[in-house]
Amino acid sequence: MSFFPGRSRSDIQRPAVPHFPGAGVGGDGKGHPLDPDPGVITHRLTPGRGFVLACDSHGGDISLRENKNSSAAMVSDRRTAVITGGASGMGLAVAHALTRSGGWDVTIIDLDAAAGARAAETITDTATTQSSYTSSAMFQQADITEYAALAAAFEATFARTGRLDFVYANAGIAERGNFYGTHDTAGAAPPPPPDLLVSKINLDAVYTTTYLAQHYFRQTPQAALTQGPGSSSSTDQSIVMTASSGGIYPSGFCPLYTGAKHGVVGFMRAIAPSFYKNDKIRVNAVCPGPLRTGLLTKEAWDQFPQELLTDTDKVAAVVLMLIEGRDGAPISETRIDGDRGVDGGGTDQDALLWGNAVEISGQRHYYRDAPGYSDDIMERNMIQCDPTVGSLRT
Numbered sequence: 065m066s067f068f069p070g071r072s073r074s075d076i077q078r079p080a081v082p083h084f085p086g087a088g089v090g091g092d093g094k095g096h097p098l099d100p101d102p103g104v105i106t107h108r109l110t111p112g113r114g115f116v117l118a119c120d121s122h123g124g125d126i127s128l129r130e131n132k133n134s135s136a137a138m139v140s141d142r143r144t145a146v147i148t149g150g151a152s153g154m155g156l157a158v159a160h161a162l163t164r165s166g167g168w169d170v171t172i173i174d175l176d177a178a179a180g181a182r183a184a185e186t187i188t189d190t191a192t193t194q195s196s197y198t199s200s201a202m203f204q205q206a207d208i209t210e211y212a213a214l215a216a217a218f219e220a221t222f223a224r225t226g227r228l229d230f231v232y233a234n235a236g237i238a239e240r241g242n243f244y245g246t247h248d249t250a251g252a253a254p255p256p257p258p259d260l261l262v263s264k265i266n267l268d269a270v271y272t273t274t275y276l277a278q279h280y281f282r283q284t285p286q287a288a289l290t291q292g293p294g295s296s297s298s299t300d301q302s303i304v305m306t307a308s309s310g311g312i313y314p315s316g317f318c319p320l321y322t323g324a325k326h327g328v329v330g331f332m333r334a335i336a337p338s339f340y341k342n343d344k345i346r347v348n349a350v351c352p353g354p355l356r357t358g359l360l361t362k363e364a365w366d367q368f369p370q371e372l373l374t375d376t377d378k379v380a381a382v383v384l385m386l387i388e389g390r391d392g393a394p395i396s397e398t399r400i401d402g403d404r405g406v407d408g409g410g411t412d413q414d415a416l417l418w419g420n421a422v423e424i425s426g427q428r429h430y431y432r433d434a435p436g437y438s439d440d441i442m443e444r445n446m447i448q449c450d451p452t453v454g455s456l457r458t
């Protein structure tokens with residue numbers, strides 16, 4: 065048994081994708097099988113028959129593809145994204161940015177049913193009016209601390225599009241309660257338990273979201289990844305986690321939030337080499353400074369010096385850059401931990417982005433490395449713990 069279980073992507077049996085041109089397209093000829101009113105197309109296919117429907121972004125060419133790998137009936141030729149906490153704030157901004165860029169089917173997962181439904185509707189409207197490539201959005205209500213609910217949302221997404229390209233593990237809350245508070249209890253009676261919901265949502269659910277992402281990434285037919293009408297040439301799979309500046313710096317006023325966000329950064333750094341080397345999945349985290357979202361009340365936000373707040377659109381731009389995998393900004397502007405590089409050791413600013421904690425402050429972003437080793441004994445020990453190079457595996 066492997067200490068760090070993982071399989072090489074070359075071990076994965078990905079289905080071939082034969083092309084059967086001329087299957088025809090109904091309606092106005094501009095539809096997509098996943099658009100809100102695609103019934104003519106969708107219902108021609110029998111779920112479970114193992115066929116894949118694809119059309120180009122302008123509705124011109126359409127093809128059926130055999131899908132031997134999954135129970136999903138179709139594989140969309142648009143890319144598929146899952147965004148937790150997509151009904152508000154940064155998640156919503158990224159959902160809008162993706163659909164505006166074109167060629168994405170976005171699933172918003174959120175606890176807030178009203179905001180989620182509103183978001184999906186707005187995004188669909190925006191996508192159809194602003195992009196030359198079509199996009200779509202759907203909402204799945206789920207409490208991401210409930211594994212079954214989260215898994216069902218992923219399952220529904222994969223059943224809808226037959227693929228998964230990007231996951232934004234983003235949902236979060238602010239710290240609740242006062243960890244430093246005193247409690248009047250009698251004698252030896254213990255205080256009430258602390259409120260740990262912030263760890264369950266901001267950290268544990270990042271684990272489960274990533275775990276599910278890994279599964280559905282692997283279920284995605286390899287051939288689907290080499291095509292798509294999106295605006296970019298990048299068609300690989302990636303995860304971005306929302307950590308925080310509190311994942312880099314200690315924030316004493318919210319210690320449990322700080323712990324959870326440090327955990328997100330540590331988790332991202334721990335899995336990124338295996339995910340990339342075994343499955344070509346790029347994993348990164350964003351660490352924004354404070355920005356005005358639904359995370360806090362208006363009164364709380366008003367207490368911040370407004371000129372110091374980070375712009376939500378800047379965060380969305382960084383997330384999209386991480387999805388596309390390359391950063392055109394000069395290294396001199398984005399590196400403050402030396403030149404250990406953005407690609408597991410390289411220094412090329414065009415290197416593929418994975419394993420990065422990207423701090424975002426105001427309108428700037430910076431790549432933050434893990435601390436350097438204290439000495440060679442520690443370095444050699446920690447290398448043993450890296451399953452891509454060490455010996456702690458069988």
Ligand SMILES: NC(=O)c1ccc[n+]([C@@H]2O[C@H](COP(=O)([O-])OP(=O)(O)OC[C@H]3O[C@@H](n4cnc5c(N)ncnc54)[C@H](O)[C@@H]3O)[C@@H](O)[C@H]2O)c1
Nearest residue numbers: 149152153154174175207208235236308354355357358359
């Ligand atoms: N706003 C900031 O200053 C800031 C800074 C750095 C990092 N972050 C992080 O950004 C992420 C997004 O937060 P935001 O600032 O956009 O806030 P937000 O409140 O606007 O959005 C968070 C979304 O997550 C959803 N959510 C909360 N708990 C959930 C649950 N159990 N299941 C499903 N959905 C749930 C909420 O309903 C909401 O729609 C969070 O992880 C947050 O910690 C925020």
